Structures are given as C-alpha cells and as structure tokens.
Amino acid sequence: MTEKELIAKIRELRQIKPNKDWVILTKSQILGQEPKMDLSLFFRRSVWASLTLFIILFLVFIIAQNSLPGDLLYPIKKITERSQAVFVSEDEMPKVQLELANKRLEELTKIAETNQVKKLAPAINEFQASISEAAKKIATAKKPDLKEITKETKKIEEGKQKVEALGIVIGETEELDNTLASIVEREIKELEGRSLTEAQEEILAQAKENFEAGNYSQAMEKILILSYPQL
Secondary structure: OOHHHHHHHHHHHHOOOOOHHHHHHHHHHHHOOOOOOOHHHHHHHHHHHHHHHHHHHHHHHHHHOOOOOOOOOHHHHHHHHHHHHOOOOOOOHHHHHHHHHHHHHHHHHHHHHOOOHHHHHHHHHHHHHHHHHHHHHHHHOOOOOHHHHHHHHHHHHHHHHHHHHOOOOOOOOHHHHHHHHHHHHHHHHHHHOOOOOHHHHHHHHHHHHHHHHOOHHHHHHHHHHOOOOOO
C-alpha cells in the first residue's frame, strides 16, 4: 500500500461514528459516573419489545389451534381448551367434554386421511383420554343435558365409523358406554313407572330394544321423544 492510499484509508476511518449508547457508556466509565439513560429511547424500545412479544405469542396461539397430536404446539391448544372449560358449569361439562372428544376424532380423521402415520398413536391416545374424561363428567353431573349428550354421542359413533372405514383401529369406548348404559337404564325404569299411551309404550319398547343391543344413543333418542307431551 502506498502512502497516498494509506492516507485515503485513514480519511475513510474518520467518517465512521461510534454507536451513541457505546459512547455514553464509555465516557461514563472513564469519568467514573453513572451512565445517563435516555428515558424516551428506553420507553420506545420497551414498547416495541412488548409489542413484538405480543405478536409472536398471538401468532403461536393462532397456529396452535390448527395443530394435531404429535405437533410441537399441540400442548398449547390443549391448554387453551382447558382454560375455556374453567368457566363452564358442572352440568354443562358433559356436553363440553363430548365436544372435545369429537374434536379429537376430527383430528384423528385428518391424520388418517393425510397418512401421517407417526401421529396416529398420539391421536388415538388423545381420543381415548377425552372419552374417559367425558364419561367421568357425565357420571358426576347432577342434571346432565340428555339432549346434548345424545347429540354429541351420536356424532362420536358416526366419527368412529368414518375413522375405522379408513382402516384405523381406535379401540372400544367401554367407559363411556357403561356410563350411558346406566343413564338409559335409569330413564327406562322411570318411564316404566309412568302411565303411558299406546304410542308411548311402543316407543319405550324400541328404547329397550336399543338398550339391549348396546345402541345407547338411539335408546336415548327414543327416551327424549317420550318427553314431549303430545305423544
């Protein structure tokens, strides 16, 4: 490098300005003083940092709602569901839990249809866990909504058939079936003690047949029909 070129390089270096925060900090350290903080700058940075964090968390939350069992963000989705259930009354919990079981079935169907083999086991486990929880909520509810239970149970049965048609074995729902069986049996005994019309007697007989066959949602549909005074 020639002398002329060296001088040119030095002139270029003179144009470089140090970072303002670094200058303030260095000056304070040399003079033995506490560095003066630019409060407005600190506030702006804090606001931007908070806003950025909020946006990131919001996006994570949105993405998590579409996650499936086995995905990294799936636990966030379940936490969201549990937090929503906190505000539900005891008698409404069976409906809410059965709705969650149907969501688990929808997730399982999607996994099966897209052939995401590694996610099948976690999805089946999630479904079985939700079914078990639904059975417990139905058993402990003082006045469960039989109409909603019947509706959601029928959807579960249809969902199971759809999944199994894809060649996926998801196992029995024995705990839920036993709980529904006890409800149907109790309702049938109560109806047997009533004075029924001929039409109502026929519907009750159909409910008994469904009960004996293990078709509890169909039996509950018949029992609900008997609640209408016009029959």
